Amino acid sequence: MHSHDVLIEGYNRIKEEVHAVVEGLSPEQLQARPGDGANSITWLIWHLTRVQDDHVADAAGTDQVWLADGWAERFDLPLAKTDTGYGHTAKEVGQVRVASGDLLLDYYDAVHEKTLSHLSGLTPADLDRIVDERWDPPVTLGVRLVSVLSDDLQHVGQAAYARGLL
DSSP, rough: OOOOHHHHHHHHHHHHHHHHHHHOOOHHHHHHHSSOOOOHHHHHHHHHHHHHHHHHHHHOOOOOHHTTTTTHHTTTSSTTTTTTTTTTOHHHHHHOOSSSSHHHHHHHHHHHHHHHHHHHHHHHHHHTTTEESSSSSSSHHHHHHHHHHHHHHHHHHHHHHHHHHH
């Protein structure tokens, strides 16, 4: 198994969990928050997708699906188009709303397909390429991709927990 195959397996698992969390829920259930300062399922899935879209596009030197394919307009959120949800206040979390789970899943699936396309062409040497020099040590592509994978799994797990509370 090649290193990119391991990453593809990990990202495919995220997709399975995202669909398991979102499918069958009403917009009201997706927006439900277990507490005043808690994140909704909608926000968690939107955020993990936005971060994956942003980070993978940056590392690949491509445009974000959110911006290039009109997802920002389809969601029509009262946020900056470049917003990924990082550092959101409870009020901002509440502003991330969708008319249906299909919109969330369709955006997630578009990002997932672009991610897989990028991952499938990687070589082991590519994973050692520095993609962010703002850290000490600088961040390699491999570390960035594992970081996104880890963050996504954490957020989809939080969303699954929130679904269980419904």
